[in-house]
Amino acid sequence: MECKLTLPETGPRSRAVLPHDWLDYDMVPHLTTSLTGPLQELERVVLDRRADIEHWFRGQWREHQPPFYSSVDLRNSGFKLAPVDTNLFPGGFNNLNPDFLPLCVHAAMSAVQRICPDTRQVLLVPENHTRNLHYLQNVAVLKRVLEGAGLTVRIGSLIPDLPAPTEVEASGGDKLLLEPIVRRGNRVGVEGFDPCAVLLNNDLSGGIPTILAGIEQPVLPPLVSGWSVRRKSHHFHVYDRVAEDFARLVGIDPWVVNPVFSQCGKVNFAEKEGEDCLAANVEFVLAEIREKYAQYGIKDTPFVIVKADAGTYGMGIMTIRSVDEVRNLNRKTRNKMATIKEGQPVHEVIIQEGVYTFENVDGGTAEPVVYMMDQYVVGGFYRVHTGRAIDENLNSPGAEYKPLAFETDCHTPDCGGKPGDPPNRFYTYGVIARLAALAAAIEVEQLVERNAALEVRAANA
Amino acid sequence: MECKLTLPETGPRSRAVLPHDWLDYDMVPHLTTSLTGPLQELERVVLDRRADIEHWFRGQWREHQPPFYSSVDLRNSGFKLAPVDTNLFPGGFNNLNPDFLPLCVHAAMSAVQRICPDTRQVLLVPENHTRNLHYLQNVAVLKRVLEGAGLTVRIGSLIPDLPAPTEVEASGGDKLLLEPIVRRGNRVGVEGFDPCAVLLNNDLSGGIPTILAGIEQPVLPPLVSGWSVRRKSHHFHVYDRVAEDFARLVGIDPWVVNPVFSQCGKVNFAEKEGEDCLAANVEFVLAEIREKYAQYGIKDTPFVIVKADAGTYGMGIMTIRSVDEVRNLNRKTRNKMATIKEGQPVHEVIIQEGVYTFENVDGGTAEPVVYMMDQYVVGGFYRVHTGRAIDENLNSPGAEYKPLAFETDCHTPDCGGKPGDPPNRFYTYGVIARLAALAAAIEVEQLVERNAALEVRAANA
Numbered sequence A, B: 001m002e003c004k005l006t007l008p009e010t011g012p013r014s015r016a017v018l019p020h021d022w023l024d025y026d027m028v029p030h031l032t033t034s035l036t037g038p039l040q041e042l043e044r045v046v047l048d049r050r051a052d053i054e055h056w057f058r059g060q061w062r063e064h065q066p067p068f069y070s071s072v073d074l075r076n077s078g079f080k081l082a083p084v085d086t087n088l089f090p091g092g093f094n095n096l097n098p099d100f101l102p103l104c105v106h107a108a109m110s111a112v113q114r115i116c117p118d119t120r121q122v123l124l125v126p127e128n129h130t131r132n133l134h135y136l137q138n139v140a141v142l143k144r145v146l147e148g149a150g151l152t153v154r155i156g157s158l159i160p161d162l163p164a165p166t167e168v169e170a171s172g173g174d175k176l177l178l179e180p181i182v183r184r185g186n187r188v189g190v191e192g193f194d195p196c197a198v199l200l201n202n203d204l205s206g207g208i209p210t211i212l213a214g215i216e217q218p219v220l221p222p223l224v225s226g227w228s229v230r231r232k233s234h235h236f237h238v239y240d241r242v243a244e245d246f247a248r249l250v251g252i253d254p255w256v257v258n259p260v261f262s263q264c265g266k267v268n269f270a271e272k273e274g275e276d277c278l279a280a281n282v283e284f285v286l287a288e289i290r291e292k293y294a295q296y297g298i299k300d301t302p303f304v305i306v307k308a309d310a311g312t313y314g315m316g317i318m319t320i321r322s323v324d325e326v327r328n329l330n331r332k333t334r335n336k337m338a339t340i341k342e343g344q345p346v347h348e349v350i351i352q353e354g355v356y357t358f359e360n361v362d363g364g365t366a367e368p369v370v371y372m373m374d375q376y377v378v379g380g381f382y383r384v385h386t387g388r389a390i391d392e393n394l395n396s397p398g399a400e401y402k403p404l405a406f407e408t409d410c411h412t413p414d415c416g417g418k419p420g421d422p423p424n425r426f427y428t429y430g431v432i433a434r435l436a437a438l439a440a441a442i443e444v445e446q447l448v449e450r451n452a453a454l455e456v457r458a459a460n461a
Helices: A018-025 A040-048 A050-063 A100-115 A131-146 A232-250 A275-296 A323-327 A331-339 A421-458 B022-025 B040-048 B051-061 B098-115 B133-148 B233-248 B275-296 B323-329 B330-338 B422-460
Strands: A069-076 A080-087 A122-128 A153-156 A166-169 A175-180 A183-185 A188-190 A198-200 A261-264 A304-308 A317-318 A349-353 A359-361 A364-373 A376-385 A401-402 B069-076 B081-087 B121-126 B154-157 B166-169 B174-182 B181-185 B188-189 B198-203 B261-264 B302-309 B317-320 B347-354 B359-361 B365-375 B378-387 B398-403
Touching: A040 A050, A040 A421, A040 B174, A050 A232, A050 A421, A050 B098, A069 A421, A080 A232, A080 A421, A100 A131, A100 A364, A100 B051, A122 A131, A122 B398, A131 A153, A131 A166, A131 A175, A131 A198, A175 A376, A183 A364, A183 B098, A232 A349, A232 A421, A261 A364, A275 A304, A275 A323, A275 B398, A304 B040, A317 A331, A331 B166, A331 B422, A359 A376, A364 A401, A376 A421, A401 B302, B040 B051, B040 B422, B051 B233, B051 B422, B081 B233, B098 B323, B098 B365, B121 B133, B133 B166, B133 B174, B133 B198, B198 B347, B233 B261, B233 B422, B261 B275, B275 B302, B275 B323, B275 B347, B317 B330, B359 B378, B365 B398, B378 B422
Parallel strands: A122 A153, A122 A198, A153 A175, B121 B154, B121 B198, B154 B174
Antiparallel strands: A069 A080, A069 A364, A166 A175, A183 A188, A261 A349, A304 A317, A304 A349, A359 A364, A364 A376, A376 A401, B069 B081, B069 B365, B166 B174, B181 B188, B261 B347, B302 B317, B302 B347, B359 B365, B365 B378, B378 B398
């Protein structure tokens, strides 16, 4: 029962050939998607093969434990729908549609049942930036979700100089008690609270904190998932295989769901070192894109995104349209690229095919971000930026967030029908986001295995 | 960490001692619950012990496979909250809040992942009454949920004389194609469709259909869950144990969540046979209730509900307030009790403690019905009847259905707080309903085991 190869056969699909008004169509913020235009081939294939796709995912989730939670930034260019970043410490639960928190609660119950059924008490470890009240609201929502799943939650802070439990107020008015983490032997907790598991909502950009290293309680996600260990290039290497398997399953060109990428291991933007490596790899990725654009008759200008390989928070990211630009980076850009969150210097970068976003919400450039817990899509939002172009990173100051809704008021007989329908587009987004979550699951397995091997070697040394 | 025994200690709790106006408080149909009054002790215990309760359920669901789906009729008398009927072929998915269908989709995905991960195609077998357009809408919603979970669904009808695929239109406008079930060897399907599993939404009151007997495909729920095999008294026997375990866990008197019951195996209402048995058991149950009412200082009049032990659709049910009533049943009542769905004669009855319902929606007597799929509460509704009293069965012609919502707009810091809050009451309803679903899980396990033993005996005979 092989599916017909739909996308390549129907030929060119580009911004240039689309009716002009689809970009302005139906731009209500709370719409499920802002687009009702193209992408019909991929969506049609995904919808037609829905039963096979879900069956395939069920098989994958039997082999690989889904991340406890994750969020995936997608870019939808009309001819391509691809993940560009996969976050294992999602910080935007406050931006999800609050009507769908019960979905998060169920998914959290499922994750706990699967990963740590004996857990009653959880220590939630957030980021340290207590002045970001929206981030604190994310922590508050997350706490509520975990409590909804029947867990007792307290918040263990990694703030180095936190002298005592400190109450902070989040942007939504929730009060949170941040308590200093206490370690006794190989267990951590807060005063009077011995949790069965630790849930990280801190991406550990600054390294694995000593107080958490080697503890006997399970840590979710595993400590090695933090950005001091994790690399985007490793994630997208694994994603290559996942995308290939998926593309074979549904009979499409994997490129349609997978951005080309390369990497450089030794750059120093401040000292202008590693420029040749960067230029060569930018040229390699641009050439690959050019070839694909030619194959599909796409008239757009290829571009790449250069990012810190361990970067987060939208820091250390630039758009590059030609090799010349690499050679002529100005001081300001080089400074921006040189250090990222928590002052970490950037020496490794990923050079990723840039995917135009053709989504627009309320006049701002937009990209969908899909949230998952366990194996389930639990919501999402549009990241919208009025000051950014369709070939730029939108995860930067000034971005706004518009919740994505699941459409459920569909009672007409053909509601499963047209690919352009918002609920169907959201289904497709959920499929591609789950491909990235699956890649993250395999990636974390590999990191845990590698870490175990290193520990054995250290023990034998 | 034993919990204090809260309910008995705080003493009498009865309709008589409650402020009069709580019955009229906040009776908006779409409210999560119609009550904001008493039940505070049980709710307080349940909320205080939430982490332990969810931990306990996780353990139970590791031991016992949850029913694919179920619905539980609850009665809330203010001093008691108990299940009175557990349905393994729920027929009211059309009455759930459509906003929460994504919860059903996730739960269905979870059930499929757990029970039959290899399944892609499902044959849905509904009841035969095609003139009940609301029931057909239930089938349509169920089909949509299963499709949402990535299954391909066709509807196999047991209608004996269905000559060919027949399109019917449900009350919501959905069109359904009912197709004659075709059996080839030990597999069933419909023309051109070989499903991996059969999902029953038909309670098999008339017996296990020959066309489904002994098929190799998994049947959900198992064929022995049908009312030709299942008995309410068996369910409530198992529930006795579940309620005791739960009551021990949270430190309450199990009676608070468990109706007293007894049974009679040989009655014939038409011929006035078995009257002595019925009278003796009615007296036994009434005496038990009297004792409990005395213990808690409850001033209400005890009553029992006599029901066909294999009855469904609200048929074969009567309210009995004294033994004299049993001796003086009029012809009309005896006829009503003599036969039930599909003309099945009634010979076995369950005599169950009547639980007053003190819930009232829009001036009608109301009782909550909670829906579950897999281990998850996915929604519910109030069954409301303006023509019935608070000691009568509400599942009868003239009943209306008002969806229960999950409250999610709770953003105040103390939102987990007061027991009377609607979301908290719904949580408590979900806990008690899940106790009944757990009893059903164990009950079906026992039925499957017994059936397997019978088959072995038959094979050896």
